[in-house]
Amino acid sequence: DQQVKQNSPSLSVQEGRISILNCDYTNSMFDYFLWYKKYPAEGPTFLISISSIKDKNEDGRFTVFLNKSAKHLSLHIVPSQPGDSAVYFCAGYSGAGSYQLTFGKGTKLSVIP
Amino acid sequence: NAGVTQTPKFQVLKTGQSMTLQCAQDMNHNSMYWYRQDPGMGLRLIYYSASEGTTDKGEVPNGYNVSRLNKREFSLRLESAAPSQTSVYFCASSEVHSVYQPQHFGDGTRLSIL
Secondary structure, three states: OOOEEOOOOEEEEEOOOOEEEEEEEOOOOOOEEEEEEEOOOOOOEEEEEEEOOOOEEEEOOEEEEEEOOOOEEEEEEOOOOHHHOEEEEEEEEOOOOOOOEEEOOOEEEEEEO | OOOEEEEOOEEEEOOOOOEEEEEEEOOOOOEEEEEEEOOOOOEEEEEEEOOOOOOEEOOOOOOEEEEEOOOOEEEEEEOOOOHHHOEEEEEEEEOOOOOOOOOEEOOOEEEEEO
8 A cells, every 4th residue: 555656756847947746645634744855776865844733834945835635745846957857755754753754766867958 | 975885886796695885975974875776667675774773574575584784784695696686776865764865876786696
């Protein structure tokens, strides 16, 4: 049972345009979400997070939006740059005592110069 | 600043062999984690250590053991390797075991079991 779903395995965007990466979750206990970015042959690196008490969090070119009623979150990258080409993982915390991250399968973003 | 260091980076084992994956962090973090990532899948938690002296099972602990050797080091042992354990293994650490503390990952160990 996949609790965090990233239904688009890949996404291609032109440099300078907006990239929108989507994530859906099924576990209503999730109360904190994170996005990680991963380059080939490297470990994931933390990008941005959002608490369930918010519907938006911004950090420079990266904005995460959370729609709790739809159990959906999205990561917006504006403007997209070639260096943003990576795999992006959405992850959720259930907060049910164990504080374990549940990751989605990832979306591979390619930013075309 | 090394962050989280994993050794080895690559390893090939035969079924039934044993192996220990090493992880060390130099950020003075209290909590450490072991994940595995299978092709086309997200990371899944194997074991974690919220603080020195404690370890707990994650989502997929079967076939693994861990040791929190000291605050810096957290090792993962496969006692009798099976082909289903072929994966990329990531170690991570965080300042404390909290939802608000992002985890910092090493570059992974690519393990193949024949």
